[in-house]
Amino acid sequence: MPVAFAFPRLASPLLALALAVPVAALSPGPVSAEEPEFYDVPYAPGQWNFGRRLDESQLRYCVDRRDPDWEVAAAIADAIAQGLLLEPQRYVVERKFVIEDITKVYAIMLEHCDIHMGFKLIPGGYSNWATLTRSYYEAQYVFVTADPDIHALADVAPARPIGATMGTSAHIRLVSYLTALPAEDRWPTYPMGTNDRALEALLNGTVDVALVWAPNLWAKQRQDPAYAGLHVIDPSPLPPTTLGVGALLLANETFLRTAVDQAIAALSEDGTIAGILEKSGFPAAVKP
Amino acid sequence: MSVRDKFLRLLTVAASSAAIAAVASSAVIAQDSPINQLTPVTDEMLLNPPDGDWLMWRRTYNGWGYSPLDQINKDNVGDLRLAWAWSMTPGRTQETPLVHDGIIFIQNADHVIQALNAATGDLIWEYEYDLPDDAPVRGVRNKAIYGDTLIIATRDAHLLAIDTKTGKLVWDKQVANYEHGFGFSSGPIVANGVIVQGATGCSKAQPGGCFFTGHDPNTGAELWRVNTIARGDTPEGNSWNGVPLASRHGASAWIAGSYDPEQNLIFAGVGQPYPWNMEIAGLRPASSDPNVTNDALYTNSTLAIDATSGELKWYWQYLPTDGLDLDYAYERLLIDLPVNGEMRQQVVTTGKIGIIESLDRTTGEWLWAVETAPQNIVLSWDPKTGKKEINPETIPIAGETTFNCPADPGAKAWQATAYSPRTEALYLPTVEFCSNTTVNPLDPGEIYTGGGRQTYSRVPMPDGDGNIGQVRAINLNDLSEMWQYRQRAPVTSSTLPTGGGLVFVGTLDRKFMAFDDETGEVLWTSGKLSNSLESFPITYEAGGKQYVAITANFASGLGRLASLTPEVKLPSNNPITLYVFALPD
Numbered sequence: 001m002p003v004a005f006a007f008p009r010l011a012s013p014l015l016a017l018a019l020a021v022p023v024a025a026l027s028p029g030p031v032s033a034e035e036p037e038f039y040d041v042p043y044a045p046g047q048w049n050f051g052r053r054l055d056e057s058q059l060r061y062c063v064d065r066r067d068p069d070w071e072v073a074a075a076i077a078d079a080i081a082q083g084l085l086l087e088p089q090r091y092v093v094e095r096k097f098v099i100e101d102i103t104k105v106y107a108i109m110l111e112h113c114d115i116h117m118g119f120k121l122i123p124g125g126y127s128n129w130a131t132l133t134r135s136y137y138e139a140q141y142v143f144v145t146a147d148p149d150i151h152a153l154a155d156v157a158p159a160r161p162i163g164a165t166m167g168t169s170a171h172i173r174l175v176s177y178l179t180a181l182p183a184e185d186r187w188p189t190y191p192m193g194t195n196d197r198a199l200e201a202l203l204n205g206t207v208d209v210a211l212v213w214a215p216n217l218w219a220k221q222r223q224d225p226a227y228a229g230l231h232v233i234d235p236s237p238l239p240p241t242t243l244g245v246g247a248l249l250l251a252n253e254t255f256l257r258t259a260v261d262q263a264i265a266a267l268s269e270d271g272t273i274a275g276i277l278e279k280s281g282f283p284a285a286v287k288p
Numbered sequence: 289m290s291v292r293d294k295f296l297r298l299l300t301v302a303a304s305s306a307a308i309a310a311v312a313s314s315a316v317i318a319q320d321s322p323i324n325q326l327t328p329v330t331d332e333m334l335l336n337p338p339d340g341d342w343l344m345w346r347r348t349y350n351g352w353g354y355s356p357l358d359q360i361n362k363d364n365v366g367d368l369r370l371a372w373a374w375s376m377t378p379g380r381t382q383e384t385p386l387v388h389d390g391i392i393f394i395q396n397a398d399h400v401i402q403a404l405n406a407a408t409g410d411l412i413w414e415y416e417y418d419l420p421d422d423a424p425v426r427g428v429r430n431k432a433i434y435g436d437t438l439i440i441a442t443r444d445a446h447l448l449a450i451d452t453k454t455g456k457l458v459w460d461k462q463v464a465n466y467e468h469g470f471g472f473s474s475g476p477i478v479a480n481g482v483i484v485q486g487a488t489g490c491s492k493a494q495p496g497g498c499f500f501t502g503h504d505p506n507t508g509a510e511l512w513r514v515n516t517i518a519r520g521d522t523p524e525g526n527s528w529n530g531v532p533l534a535s536r537h538g539a540s541a542w543i544a545g546s547y548d549p550e551q552n553l554i555f556a557g558v559g560q561p562y563p564w565n566m567e568i569a570g571l572r573p574a575s576s577d578p579n580v581t582n583d584a585l586y587t588n589s590t591l592a593i594d595a596t597s598g599e600l601k602w603y604w605q606y607l608p609t610d611g612l613d614l615d616y617a618y619e620r621l622l623i624d625l626p627v628n629g630e631m632r633q634q635v636v637t638t639g640k641i642g643i644i645e646s647l648d649r650t651t652g653e654w655l656w657a658v659e660t661a662p663q664n665i666v667l668s669w670d671p672k673t674g675k676k677e678i679n680p681e682t683i684p685i686a687g688e689t690t691f692n693c694p695a696d697p698g699a700k701a702w703q704a705t706a707y708s709p710r711t712e713a714l715y716l717p718t719v720e721f722c723s724n725t726t727v728n729p730l731d732p733g734e735i736y737t738g739g740g741r742q743t744y745s746r747v748p749m750p751d752g753d754g755n756i757g758q759v760r761a762i763n764l765n766d767l768s769e770m771w772q773y774r775q776r777a778p779v780t781s782s783t784l785p786t787g788g789g790l791v792f793v794g795t796l797d798r799k800f801m802a803f804d805d806e807t808g809e810v811l812w813t814s815g816k817l818s819n820s821l822e823s824f825p826i827t828y829e830a831g832g833k834q835y836v837a838i839t840a841n842f843a844s845g846l847g848r849l850a851s852l853t854p855e856v857k858l859p860s861n862n863p864i865t866l867y868v869f870a871l872p873d
Contacts, residue, residue, distance in 0.1 A: 172727065
């Protein structure tokens, strides 16, 4: 697809050149060596060996096969690269760990990518070494059940347990709400280590309702017919918990971040990202 | 391991191989290489280690971390000089070398195991464990030696036995799946012919908690397993606020234990529940079920485990329902001293809050506690039961910022205390600081869920004197403070008391120091070393001469407090070096 059609706002050769050249020149910058590693400042083996790369015509992006949206995110990243007149260079993270500390992304990014897709925008949620782009879509945490008689959280009897993916913004909101209720009106809430575990707990009857990230439910229902009977219920009396999802960059990539932000804005406005989401039936929306 | 790393590793191995070849060839001629005189480590040796050896993590089963060597003493320590140094491979580590018959054994962060001549620092052999590419490149605090083998724990949850004379692998036993978060950050002890190992990393990826395991030293076969999270319909199993086992996380066993041969009991600590915040962990709001508590057993407890059978004989929990990451997981010291005029066999430990506590190790009865560094978390404790009253204002709550002293990583961190029978005193490395604490969501990325369950914005102690680091000497007879040393930068190594009347300790600002064990007078300070000193110093004898060794490294523990001392500059590439000091010939 011609770049001019993929990203009309950058169709002007002068503007594209003005963005593309500095993006290439500044990406990726050398790792800051001004301070020692702290607990929240990551360490990567041989980190001081990574310098400025020479293949400056590419936008190197990472997607992680463990993310439910990795193929959707890859399509969005391809569109961003094309909009920036850069060749998209995809790196698919193939690690098997169930859960990892976010600092592991540091090593992956040093070696493989300029931006890593798939991070939720949470104020104060990231250490100083990382920064995020604007969101390319917004998605929700959803309450899910297999019980056809339950249509809203308000329908769930107090004794019936909820399995919540542990520590998410939606889980914290739920717990804060429950704390304000009299003890006899609370749902027992079981923290589950992952979205998958919360959904498994729903299937095996450990819980009656699961609180999960909507893209995880979407992926599960595409992969396994056992999850087909689950349905999303109205979160009331709680408001929906919606989070934007963007790409993570190393904090010193300020110019690249600005360029990617502009690309996302343009791709949101011209319907490119919405088209990608719609093609997959992905449960997310684009924020204009 | 990346292609780049493998290439660099090949270069290193090639260089090392050449060195080994050179050493080996000369060894054929030089029959006096100490490796030829290496003897098997027997059960009797572990019970009564030779004075010149350092055969286990804290040198002796009682966990004292004390050496009777006195060649280096108060009169001559001022003459201490660097004898030799050895550069270790990069990566965080908190190394405790072992020494036997003049050979020093070390484990590098990338899991290269090396044997060096303890007198000269010359490499004798090395073994490279093939750590998976995606496993953390970090050291492991300690190792064990038994018979003709070195017992090594790995970051990907394996146990290895390596021939001490040749460096060849004898057996390799996978204990748990590292892709589910399990790993070993500390190594084993060998007690009554059983390798005892604790697992860590029991977080969101794997409910049900961690475990201690016992292993056959000849094969690595697992003999028993003790789960660190209580389960079943028992008072202990019902202490998790009614959440099912699938929702119980944490209770890492990340520090090696001590051993009482008379009772054949291992005494080891268990860490806190995960995530740290009690609301997120499902421990609050408290269940209204009268048969259920939210103590979260066996977190923050001492477990007394039969070394042969793995039977849990008793436990004692120091801090129930911990929402501040204030582990009681650290070293257990077995000390026999009178309490109220009656001789008691005690097990003594210090949690992150900095409160030293003692139990009767034959019964688990709580005996006494003494506060060290200033703290605002425990308001009081019952002098008979030890039950604590927790300051409710310090308990983190979603949507609020709380103020607590200390915070993670603790007034007393993993850096071990040590006990000297000369002075009957416990020597503690402590730090004084506070934190503004807020609860973080865990959902930044699908897989990468953030390291901080709470954000600890560390701040100096209000009305403090600006000195964050201390060494405290507490007389365990009357629980009085014998002396206290204070300095601006955190004290970051374990303490090492010796028969020479000295206490060695290292600091964030790259100093290795020796104190008079009775007065706290600073008798010797090294020149600035290559990095901060976050490790376990040891002392040993080789060729009739006493040496003192410590690894300089930044290991993230108390180094996390470096933000409070921005004037302390450390090298960005985190060099790791084993320094060995001795008196001039």
